[in-house]
Amino acid sequence: MAARPFAFFDLHVVRATTLSPGFARVTLGGPQLDGFGHGGRDQRIKLFLPAAGHSAIAVPRDADDWWTGWQRMHPAERAVMRTYTIRELRRAEREADIDFALHPHPGPAADWALTVRPGDPATLLGATQDENAGIGFHRPDGTDSVLLAGDASALPAIAGILAWLPAGTPVTVLAEITHPDDRQDLATRADARTTWLTPTADDPQPLLTALRAHPLPGTSPYAWVAGEASCVRALRRHLVTERGVDRRHITFTGYWRRHASEDTLIQEAIAAAA
Known part of the structure; x- marks a missing residue:
């Protein structure tokens, strides 16, 4: 068995x-x-x-x-x-x-x-x-680089991905944190370049702003995006419609939803199943 x-x-x-x-x-x-x-x-x-x-x-x-x-x-x-x-x-x-x-x-x-x-x-x-x-990160064949973008809720996953990636892999990391002291040492063998971002009153969604300003790594990147659900959708939309990234080369996950606790999301899932 x-x-x-x-x-x-x-x-x-x-x-x-x-x-x-x-x-x-x-x-x-x-x-x-x-x-x-x-x-x-x-x-x-x-x-x-x-x-x-x-x-x-x-x-x-x-x-x-x-x-x-x-x-x-x-x-x-x-x-x-x-x-x-x-x-x-x-x-x-x-x-x-x-x-x-x-x-x-x-x-x-x-x-x-x-x-x-x-x-x-x-x-x-x-x-x-x-x-x-339970693993969402699956880099497709034919991609030559990796984009990792996420807020604080995604930082443990970003760290795990970076620790796993093979040596020399070109990686662009956009990591949003709440406080400047939340920066962490993200050990990796990959060729990673990390930009740390914090929300401000003028820019409450710095991930989207930063992604619009950053060149994508390589010529055929695989994008992994996670964090607040509405921000994740906006990042994916930008990658597909404005950058021309193949939808099959994007993994996106809403880890949480603004103004909704996980208990609320669980109750919604239970109601939907019923």
């Missing part, structure tokens, strides 16, 4: 660190990470945390049909669920880092990241194979 592509991993907090004004990092560990699949790049996982007032993480354990079971649970009892990127996996130490972008009005996951203590529980729903459906 073939192994199931996804599984639940019960872990515990090893340490929690505030990296900068806009980022916190929580390191999770445990022996179950031995079976965790991680192909690098923008590897997505579901993070489950105890509901308010609860110590246990209540989530259906059938990884093949967890979504149906989770919907049926009472919202006050089921685990808090959020989608994140694995910032780094260290198999030898059985440790995985998850970075949390901190907003002026943080939600339950960011609050958890700022108050969590070593030993506290966390559960991941993740892949069991290194190459898996």
Whole structure:
């Protein structure tokens, strides 16, 4: 029988660190990470945390049909669920880092990241194979360079992609952060040029402004774009209509939506499924 592509991993907090004004990092560990699949790049996982007032993480354990079971649970009892990127996996130490972008009005996951203590529980729903459906970055044949563009929510994925790219790959990175001190050392073997951007009153969407002003790398680039949904759509539209980039050479993902919490998006998904 073939192994199931996804599984639940019960872990515990090893340490929690505030990296900068806009980022916190929580390191999770445990022996179950031995079976965790991680192909690098923008590897997505579901993070489950105890509901308010609860110590246990209540989530259906059938990884093949967890979504149906989770919907049926009472919202006050089921685990808090959020989608994140694995910032780094260290198999030898059985440790995985998850970075949390901190907003002026943080939600339950960011609050958890700022108050969590070593030993506290966390559960991941993740892949069991290194190459898996949780990876969105797939560079097509025939492309000769890479464009990475995203806001703070996409920075962990951008870092993972840069760490994975082969040596010498021409890469242009446009990274929007909330505070100048949120800049990070993005280790890579690629030939990467990074432009750091911060929103201002005069330019609340500096990613689009910067993309319009930047030449694209190479002659046939692959573009990976992620962040706030409306901004991502505008970036993709610009690449296709104004730059002539092949639609098949663009991966775009709305990680969040302005004026909508992830709980709102989850309820919309549940209503749509119903």
